[in-house]
Amino acid sequence: MSLWSRFVNVFRGDSLRREIAEELESHIEEAVERGRDPLEARRALGPALRLREESRDVRLLSWLDSLRGDAVFAWRQIVKNTAATAAVILSLGLAIGSCLAAFRLVDALLLRPLPIAHVERLHSVAHEGFNDRHELQASQSFEYPLFREMRAAVEADAELLALSYAQRADLAFGAGEETEKAYRQFVLGGMFDSFGLMPALGRLLTAADDATPGGHPYAVLSYDFWNRRFGRDPEIVGQTFRMDDQVFEIIGVLEQGFTGVEPGVFVDVYAPLTMNGALSRPGLGWIRAFALLGPDASANAVRDKLTPIYRAYQEEQVKDWKAAKQEVVDRWLNRTLRVEPAPTGSSEIQRTYRTGLTAIAGLAALVLLIACANVANLMSARAATRSREMALRVSIGAGRRRLVRLVLVESAFLALLATAVGAAFCSWAAPQVVGMISPPDNPTRLTLPADLRLFGFGMALSVAVTGLFGVAPALRASSVQPVAALKGGEAPRLRQRLMKGLVGVQAAFCVVVTLMAGLLVGTLDRLRNQDMGFSAPGLLLLEASSDTPQPSSAWRQAIDGLAATPGVESASAASWPLLFGISGGLVWTDGRPAEASSYLLRVSPGWAETMQIGRVEGRDLRVGETDGALVNEAFAETFLGKASPLGRWFEIGSPNGSRSRFQVVGVVHDAVYHDLREGFRPAAYIPFHAGDGGESPQSWGTFVVRTKGEAASALAPALREAVSRARPEFRVTNVRTQQELISRQTVRERLLAALASFFAVVALLLAGLGLYGVLEYSVFQRRREIGVRRAVGAQAGDIAWQVTASVGATAAVGALIGVGLSLLAARSIESLLYQVRPTDAAMLAPAALAVGLAAVAAAAPSVAKAVGIDPAEILRAD
Amino acid sequence: MPKADSLQGSLDLLVLKTLSRRPGLHGYAIMTAIRERSDDVLRVEEGSLYPALHRMEEAGWLRAEWVTKDNGRRARAYALTKAGEKQLEAEESRWEAVTVAVQRVLRTV
Numbered sequence: 001m002s003l004w005s006r007f008v009n010v011f012r013g014d015s016l017r018r019e020i021a022e023e024l025e026s027h028i029e030e031a032v033e034r035g036r037d038p039l040e041a042r043r044a045l046g047p048a049l050r051l052r053e054e055s056r057d058v059r060l061l062s063w064l065d066s067l068r069g070d071a072v073f074a075w076r077q078i079v080k081n082t083a084a085t086a087a088v089i090l091s092l093g094l095a096i097g098s099c100l101a102a103f104r105l106v107d108a109l110l111l112r113p114l115p116i117a118h119v120e121r122l123h124s125v126a127h128e129g130f131n132d133r134h135e136l137q138a139s140q141s142f143e144y145p146l147f148r149e150m151r152a153a154v155e156a157d158a159e160l161l162a163l164s165y166a167q168r169a170d171l172a173f174g175a176g177e178e179t180e181k182a183y184r185q186f187v188l189g190g191m192f193d194s195f196g197l198m199p200a201l202g203r204l205l206t207a208a209d210d211a212t213p214g215g216h217p218y219a220v221l222s223y224d225f226w227n228r229r230f231g232r233d234p235e236i237v238g239q240t241f242r243m244d245d246q247v248f249e250i251i252g253v254l255e256q257g258f259t260g261v262e263p264g265v266f267v268d269v270y271a272p273l274t275m276n277g278a279l280s281r282p283g284l285g286w287i288r289a290f291a292l293l294g295p296d297a298s299a300n301a302v303r304d305k306l307t308p309i310y311r312a313y314q315e316e317q318v319k320d321w322k323a324a325k326q327e328v329v330d331r332w333l334n335r336t337l338r339v340e341p342a343p344t345g346s347s348e349i350q351r352t353y354r355t356g357l358t359a360i361a362g363l364a365a366l367v368l369l370i371a372c373a374n375v376a377n378l379m380s381a382r383a384a385t386r387s388r389e390m391a392l393r394v395s396i397g398a399g400r401r402r403l404v405r406l407v408l409v410e411s412a413f414l415a416l417l418a419t420a421v422g423a424a425f426c427s428w429a430a431p432q433v434v435g436m437i438s439p440p441d442n443p444t445r446l447t448l449p450a451d452l453r454l455f456g457f458g459m460a461l462s463v464a465v466t467g468l469f470g471v472a473p474a475l476r477a478s479s480v481q482p483v484a485a486l487k488g489g490e491a492p493r494l495r496q497r498l499m500k501g502l503v504g505v506q507a508a509f510c511v512v513v514t515l516m517a518g519l520l521v522g523t524l525d526r527l528r529n530q531d532m533g534f535s536a537p538g539l540l541l542l543e544a545s546s547d548t549p550q551p552s553s554a555w556r557q558a559i560d561g562l563a564a565t566p567g568v569e570s571a572s573a574a575s576w577p578l579l580f581g582i583s584g585g586l587v588w589t590d591g592r593p594a595e596a597s598s599y600l601l602r603v604s605p606g607w608a609e610t611m612q613i614g615r616v617e618g619r620d621l622r623v624g625e626t627d628g629a630l631v632n633e634a635f636a637e638t639f640l641g642k643a644s645p646l647g648r649w650f651e652i653g654s655p656n657g658s659r660s661r662f663q664v665v666g667v668v669h670d671a672v673y674h675d676l677r678e679g680f681r682p683a684a685y686i687p688f689h690a691g692d693g694g695e696s697p698q699s700w701g702t703f704v705v706r707t708k709g710e711a712a713s714a715l716a717p718a719l720r721e722a723v724s725r726a727r728p729e730f731r732v733t734n735v736r737t738q739q740e741l742i743s744r745q746t747v748r749e750r751l752l753a754a755l756a757s758f759f760a761v762v763a764l765l766l767a768g769l770g771l772y773g774v775l776e777y778s779v780f781q782r783r784r785e786i787g788v789r790r791a792v793g794a795q796a797g798d799i800a801w802q803v804t805a806s807v808g809a810t811a812a813v814g815a816l817i818g819v820g821l822s823l824l825a826a827r828s829i830e831s832l833l834y835q836v837r838p839t840d841a842a843m844l845a846p847a848a849l850a851v852g853l854a855a856v857a858a859a860a861p862s863v864a865k866a867v868g869i870d871p872a873e874i875l876r877a878d
Numbered sequence: 879m880p881k882a883d884s885l886q887g888s889l890d891l892l893v894l895k896t897l898s899r900r901p902g903l904h905g906y907a908i909m910t911a912i913r914e915r916s917d918d919v920l921r922v923e924e925g926s927l928y929p930a931l932h933r934m935e936e937a938g939w940l941r942a943e944w945v946t947k948d949n950g951r952r953a954r955a956y957a958l959t960k961a962g963e964k965q966l967e968a969e970e971s972r973w974e975a976v977t978v979a980v981q982r983v984l985r986t987v
Contacts, residue, residue, distance in 0.1 A: 046925030
């Protein structure tokens with residue numbers, strides 16, 4: 001009660017003062033009434049001001065009152081220097097906002113636990129081993145039969161959960177039969193119960209839905225999908241839709257908040273695992289396994305129980321590999337199981353962006369430090385101009401602590417305002433970044449709530465920032481020597497040393513940010529502009545399928561129809577476009593397996609020409625040919641030796657031991673097959689309809705169309721029509737450009753390059769501003785000295801050198817340290833880089849140039865000012 | 879901040895005692911009451927009275943309200959709270975202990 005009233009009294013200072021005054025006044029009046037002399041009564045009461053203050057101090061929280069006083073004063077300071085303050089708040093706000101946005105993304109993708117019961121018990125089950133390039137690779141994919149055995153084996157200690165990978169699927173609701181894309185995931189029905197999830201409507205899948213393969217055509221919608229697609233239609237339960245030629249009944253809607261176990265993807269539709277066609281197909285690893293450990297079970301114990309089953313399964317598989325080399329078999333058998341905590345779930349997007357986002361967060365932090373250094377310098381300079389005020393405060397009895405607090409309160413004000421600006425920036429920026437990592441047909445979605453976690457981080461950041469830029473100036477201000485300061489002299493050396501040191505720090509961080517940005521931009525540049533071996537502009541890809549396999553004549557008619565369309569230069573077909581799918585096998589020559597495997601792609605005659613992959617020797621595939629093959633140069637070199645490969649036979653094996661035989665009819669130039677980063681690898685292009693001893697009809701493939709001019713997409717409707725006119729049994733399911741496929745492989749690189757460049761620009765700007773401020777201040781401080789030097793005959797060059805030498809030296813040392821730091825930092829992002837190294841001159845030079853130019857631009861105004869000082873004027877002023 | 883005052887102990891006691899007998903007195907009346915009761919021996923220093931009253935009010939021993947006097951002027955009238963009564967008891971027993979001790983010293987020396 002009392003504390004409360006004292007707290008309240010702080011904010012009613014004026015009326016409190018009036019009350020006390022009135023009480024004292026009434027005392028004197030009464031005294032006069034009783035016949036005392038007014039003057040005597042007043043004297044007896046004592047000095048009114050002192051009494052009032054004494055009573056006032058008693059009646060309120062004096063520390064809070066003085067804090068309020070400081071706050072009011074700080075606010076006046078801030079308002080007084082509007083331009084400088086706005087610059088500080090904006091630059092700091094930008095930096096804080098970047099940090100907040102980075103935190104928001106990192107938190108949403110990598111740190112936030114899934115909203116499920118007992119999330120601490122959720123573990124991922126994975127197996128890892130070395131691939132043929134001797135890199136350690138982990139995989140979460142299991143085959144269904146293996147999963148069932150493993151699940152049964154650890155039933156007592158843990159519940160093994162299985163999910164298919166979340167994938168885009170074609171869904172058709174209602175009678176219209178119009179298909180739409182949605183994220184579909186097959187799950188073990190018992191999962192919802194184990195996760196403690198509740199339905200928002202209807203019921204969820206249960207363990208009972210895992211009983212009969214193909215017998216549970218039920219689906220659960222996610223809350224988000226129900227809301228977005230159906231406007232929360234309460235009648236949705238009981239409706240049906242078609243997916244993969246099966247009809248599913250919607251039995252319920254999942255509660256809000258749970259978006260799946262793959263951060264980055266919002267699953268729209270859940271169906272029972274038992275309804276997946278892959279269930280009965282052996283050799284297909286489509287299950288992603290999680291383990292929900294029992295309360296007393298340990299991850300290692302579960303792993304030890306699972307390992308013998310996994311091993312036995314692997315050994316069973318190897319028995320079929322009669323032709324495989326021992327090394328390959330050993331690699332397969334030496335794979336190990338891992339059971340690790342996965343409170344944040346597990347997704348491809350997590351794996352792809354973990355390093356990149358962390359690096360970006362690091363860059364954001366560096367930018368924040370640069371901004372903090374700026375503010376610290378500004379506050380130092382301001383403290384210097386306020387040293388007389390501070391000295392006066394000390395002389396009339398203000399304690400050091402009070403002075404420190406005065407300056408800190410001002411810093412805290414700046415930090416809070418900057419955090420507010422930052423929060424606004426972050427609420428705009430974070431969704432933008434998520435948008436940037438979304439390929440057009442594959443949206444990335446993240447839960448980005450502005451909740452307590454974010455608020456807490458923002459507050460912590462703001463406190464840290466206040467500490468970083470506020471403490472040094474505050475201590476400096478409080479250590480003012482009243483006598484010296486009031487006399488007009490002071491010790492500016494010390495202050496300048498601090499400011500210069502900060503410039504050095506800024507230079508170092510600026511170099512790190514710029515160089516990192518250079519590396520990431522360089523990576524994107526190399527990836528984009530590398531020689532891919534084919535020409536992508538103008539290529540349009542039409543994915544097509546038919547209900548029944550079609551002979552080569554049907555495909556040929558569709559190709560001819562496409563080629564005859566106006567605006568088309570040439571057309572052909574392949575199983576899939578380059579930079580899309582993978583197929584391959586071990587190559588056999590002269591009846592023996594070779595050391596390596598080759599990529600494989602089924603293509604129609606004319607495909608190489610459409611792709612503009614040049615022929616080295618030989619001829620193209622012919623219509624009707626089923627055992628000829630085009631090979632690339634890498635293939636010829638690796639498998640066929642020095643002699644001309646034309647006419648040579650080779651075989652390509654599959655893991656089950658069967659082999660197909662082909663004769664080389666032509667050699668083409670190398671082209672990138674699957675991954676932009678892997679360069680040219682051996683590839684064989686075999687006939688589209690190649691089959692065992694004859695033609696094998698194909699039910700799906702991709703038409704590859706080269707258009708005249710580069711605006712390929714505009715032709716899409718005409719081409720769709722051309723296909724269905726030529727052969728109505730083909731359905732075109734998707735149309736995209738080859739450029740899109742290339743872009744898809746550089747999504748991460750583009751994002752990182754864009755963000756890093758942004759940070760580099762901000763860092764250069766802020767560091768330049770910092771340098772400018774420090775030089776400006778130092779020229780102002782030394783204007784008399786410079787005037788005297790000019791008067792005694794110093795040249796402009798000498799003055800420029802005088803002004804810049806020591807700050808320049810500090811900045812240069814800082815920059816060198818920055819290069820050293822960059823080399824260390826670059827190691828942690830090595831996996832993101834492609835064909836660039838931080839020590840390359842091509843990387844160092846632009847960064848050095850950018851930092852150097854920024855420094856020169858920042859120094860120029862102050863140098864000009866220093867050189868332009870008129871000695872007569874300065875000396876007259878004194 | 880309340881200042882240490884050698885008279886403070888007795889001033890508090892006197893004010894509390896006066897108010898426990900006659901609640902609703904304002905500052906001047908408290909002063910007059912103490913002087914009259916002590917036959918003009920104890921004179922409260924006017925300058926110390928108000929800070930002491932405000933301190934005791936904040937400590938929760940007294941409560942105050944504005945009343946209108948006969949002449950139409952407002953005055954702040956004070957009265958004891960529950961906590962103030964307890965405080966009075968404590969102060970009284972402390973005072974007695976002190977006076978007994980002082981007398982003992984006077985007698986023996």
